[in-house]
Amino acid sequence: MKIGIIGGTDGLGKTLVYYFRDEFDVSISARDHEKGYKVAEELNVNYIESNKQLAAISNILIISVPIHHTQSVIREVAPFMKKGSVMIDVTSVKEEPLKTMEECLPDNVEYIPTHPVFGPRTTELDNQVIVLTAPKKGKWYKKVYDYLSGKNMRIIETTAQHHDYMMSVVQVLTHFSFISTASAMEKLKVDITETEDYESPIYNLMIDMIARIVSQTPYLTYYIQSMNNNGSKIRNAFTDAVIELRDAIEAEDDEKFVELAIEATKNMGDIQNALGRSDKAINALNHEFNLLTESIGHEIALEHIYSGKVHIGVLEKVDGKYAVLDNGTRLRIANIKVLNEEELYQWKLDNIKQKHESISCLFPDTVTPNIIVETIENMADITEVILTDIYKGPQISEGYESLTFDVKGLSKEAINNVKKVLTGFGGVIR
Incomplete structure (x- = not known):
């Protein structure tokens, strides 16, 4: 199975390489060829300079480029897609990429507009959300669905239009409000480090979440705002809500403020569940x-x-x-x-090369060797103990026997501690 990732040197595209390279034959392309070859060597995958050539050899072609370039890349490679292959994009908006796929791809190529609702810092697919917005379910759809399900991902199937409306709340509204808060702090010349001396746990979590959003590539955040068809409506609703709350406070209208707060709280759903998670x-x-x-x-x-x-x-x-x-x-x-x-x-x-030593020790022949072995096995940093020999011979005093133990441990100190225990049992190291 050949998987091609256009934009496989950065962000989510690079993260996908980590997930796929052990199971599939992965090739990547990028605008910066020097960087592309370097990343491909680092990740042990193939680098193809041409997006068109990558499309021509791939069973699955994944478009993982900035949102505002997605449609142009789809148009670029659509005529070169391999017959019977599938195109998948992983952008945060779905309506416009879907329209472009419908317009440009030949009938013998399937397409599954997709949105992994997690970032490139995510280290596990387990329990992560992924949204599939394919209007038609061809032969590839079940294969993709079953693969994602096998990774224990939370799969949402919906339309591109509904997805974009949901993301206008999940991303557009939250990003806009968080960046607005960060911008207000900057305008107020707030020293975030100093506020941490007064922080509550909730403030601490909020600052971390804001920092996580504003640390993203600003262009990505901008295009999430500008390319979602619901963005203007969402931002206007937020602005209206802020002004309404401000006006209630400045008018000293406590009843209006309480009314707004109660209505907002009612709409939050299961408050107890939210309190539990926080x-x-x-x-x-x-x-x-x-x-x-x-x-x-x-x-x-x-x-x-x-x-x-x-x-x-x-x-x-x-x-x-x-x-x-x-x-x-x-x-x-x-x-x-x-x-x-x-x-x-x-x-x-x-990760640690184990130490290994054979230790012989004289004991009265009344000792029980198995008890000694069990004691050593339970010692810190000892990985293996084997009783390899019990010897009575001319050089061994009557009433005594020589026990030989093959001991492995994680450090020389651990081996030396074994010797101390043996002498503690009354033994004499030979």
């Missing part, structure tokens, strides 16, 4: 911070949630928003996951 988010933040402070002075493993790199060391201190290890590593708490004991142990098994 409580979980707040508790998760507090739990991670508490776990870190309790781990000061102990070995800890911190996994960077974006790079996947695991940093291990003794936690020296929690300095504001950073965790500092004794080896000098300083990591932003918001970007790390604290591995539990089992995860740390598994990481060590997978």
